[in-house]
Amino acid sequence: MANFHIAMYPWFALGHMTAFLHLANELAARGHRISFLLPKKPQFHLHHQNLHPQLITFPTVTVPTVDGLPPGAETTSEIPLSSNSLLAAAMDLSRDQVENFLRSTKPDLVMYDFAHWIPNITKRLGIKSVCYCTASASAISIALVPAKKVPKNRPMTEEELNEIPDGYPSSTIVLRGHEVLSLMFVSLPFGDGITFYERATTAMKNCDAMCIRTCRELESKFCDYIGNQYEKPVLLTGPVLSKSAKTSLEEWWDKWLGGFEPSSVVYCAFGSQIVLEKDQFEELVLGFEQTGLPFLVALKPPNGCTTIEEALPEGFEERLKGRGVVYGGWVQQTMILSHESVGCFVSHCGFGSMWESLMSDKQIVAVPQLDDQILNARLLVEELKVAVEVKREENGWFWKESLSGAIKSVMDKDSEVGIMVKKNHAKWKEVLTKPGFMSGYIDKFVDDLNKLVNQN
Template identity: 65%
Template structure:
């Protein structure tokens, strides 16, 4: 397995590795040492899952020592992609020596060039939603390569896109413009991802037919190759890991379901004004809250960005923390009743599988498309209203939170009812195992016939 150098990509690859190892398969995960140190505790089968550190070469413009996407601002991600491409000789040497039967990858579009020489099956494993792939990353999208992409180029869904899906709105169209930006040396994000999928032997998506079946069929029609789904690939237990005492002790002070938890993933950094607006929005709800966000732009700590008088006003009912937290364990704490999320795909699954109300503030293209799925199609969440410039106000945030948390809210009752149906389905005994069993069976057939 060779995932993109970001926690939101490495983590689901490890989850999949755990499922394969549980069925007797041996897996090697190639990743930067920092990612390995941060995430290897997620491996449940150290006897069958091994980590092999990849040395990330320096690229001009990247701060020295950078290995993962969480260490840099989003504007520098294209440089990390260039660095990943420079690891090709290391990956190639490892694969030629190990001679695996199957190689899983996502953004390293050159992996199939290697697997053809070692008689291995190449599987492009997408850890984002089929919704995101189908609207933006398909050959029929025909993104121009000789000029900058415009809203006009992508305002309409690509040809053949399932008509039953919700049409994108103006700001959502603009969110897709990132696909034409550089993502590596001399290659755009669109070119990298579509090449990765087009050149693979097999496509795989971390989703299920119940959620996105129509879009998966559309992907097959676009790429004309086998597509096998893994299901959510979400650990059914947290293993031996327990929530840190400081969070357990603080959360235990509050009534069941009363705390609002907020996290936006490992990469997104808010502007200082928007960060302050977020804090004031939480303060205005009157509910206890735990916010885990990176310090805003231009700040070394979250504390230096606090609004005047904020700490004194929220006292013991609110915590804002600038470091990494155990998100799944916090979501499962009885005192937590609402999750305010950016709707990254990992957080999307975690929210669906939790018993919390869901409030969404997406920032990037795939997050906006995931939000469309949850808030508008499944109606299991509410989205915070934004202004034309993409920012939200403390009033719109407070309104969204109250709409799902207050006991007599019609919106809250409806989304909880819809959410419960999906949570029961996804958490049903044998549901996830069934997907993985079928996934392994299909892979074995493809290997045997290759």
């Protein structure tokens, strides 16, 4: 099988870029060359995860200026959620740069997600296009199927949001009550003159093949449903988790975690973009205090605060000194989850974190914050039965008691719920870590790409 040249252009969010880079590493390990188009700043964040710099290069894309977008902003982690539409408009203005690169290098195929205009370019140049979906198949199935009628130029009504598409294959992975409002984003602007729904569905309709970061063992019925809806080949990569460069957990964290009993520490992180309201942040950290367990919480400062310290409840640091840490910076999540002292992962259920939690042996507590995260949580809690979800009020609020109760229900060795989810989790981990499981998916994916590239 001949090696080929792939161009990648992911959405300007570190979670999307990281997922693309993990796949790029797997492809490069098999001899394929990757041109990974990126703005300058995320190159700095990602270069240490490039395990094959001789085959994976980072051509620079300059993020065009858009009125209202903070000068120099290049990723979603630098802006509030409300400004994502402006960043999408800036990505669309990079179209000429991308087209010039593709014309001059002529890759065999291009992988993208939100740059919905790429197939218009690749068709003219005789290049194959693959839309790489980094969300779960279950989330795509309910939010982004052509059958769902999404209005233009107005938000969806609650009735429209509640509408389950024809043929949708699950009675458990659904949105309930206040959660349907989390789907509001699909009808909101995401770029200049285009909604998120239009952008995402156009990207999937016009590609030569769709690709999803999942496996049939978990989501076969959703993958088949998407393929039928879009009338496209649906290629699967498997989970595609990171293969760490030769680094170790930072000494401070290793020493701190090492001071506790095995499986006793609760770790919490909500990704690079989630920023809580201050009151909800306080409920969260007080919930951890209420567990009586040691904990490490890695979150951004809440709205209205510039530091974590100013956001903490009065007397919190003094009361928890030595037992709990609330940290506002980046941490080595994969390595923390592999530490023997960590016993529970309190997660927002972003898709990358979802896979990391499944591949670990830590108990999982779900506190989803956004649209697809809620559906990912449903997959873990209702379908796979490997996690518990924190109960919320009708307005989406959770209280410290519900958080601490969920954590204690899985950390108590005698808890029926804890025993059940641990047993189910162990079964799924055994499936996902079976020798050859991951590599088999990538090998099949490469074979599918080769057939696609060689189609007339």
